[in-house]
Amino acid sequence: MYIEIDDLIGNAFIPYLEKTGKRTLPLSKINEFGSKIVNYLNKNGENACLRLSRDITNIFFYEYSDLFKLVENGKEDVVVLVDNNITPNDLIHKFSGYLSLSVLLAFRNSENTKILFEE
Numbered sequence: 808m809y810i811e812i813d814d815l816i817g818n819a820f821i822p823y824l825e826k827t828g829k830r831t832l833p834l835s836k837i838n839e840f841g842s843k844i845v846n847y848l849n850k851n852g853e854n855a856c857l858r859l860s861r862d863i864t865n866i867f868f869y870e871y872s873d874l875f876k877l878v879e880n881g882k883e884d885v886v887v888l889v890d891n892n893i894t895p896n897d898l899i900h901k902f903s904g905y906l907s908l909s910v911l912l913a914f915r916n917s918e919n920t921k922i923l924f925e926e
Contacts (some may be wrong), residue, residue, distance in 0.1 A: 808910070809858040812867045815841045816875060816887060817902025818914040823923050824895045833884040836923055843919045853909055
């Protein structure tokens with residue numbers, strides 16, 4: 808199974824917004840989260856991999872420009888910004904409803920989400 812960028816970003820922001828209320832998340836943290844998800848799924852008998860590329864990323868930010876923005880600031884990593892009007896429930900409805908149970912559990916596993924909160 809492939810974990811797509813929309814699955815990854817949408818589901819990374821759900822626990823992050825719920826716990827911190829912050830609307831920016833470094834792209835490097837999202838990528839680390841994706842690696843954790845794939846490792847978790849592979850250890851649990853699922854054959855999973857991330858499907859990411861520059862082109863796919865550009866298409867994602869174009870198609871979901873009403874929800875997310877990619878922001879490059881000179882000081883830090885490239886960050887993803889979620890729009891102020893978006894709630895965790897909005898993201899759940901948009902990015903979680905179609906996921907298989909095993910993938911959904913991987914995205915919600917507290918050991919996997921821990922990486923999003925590390926400084």
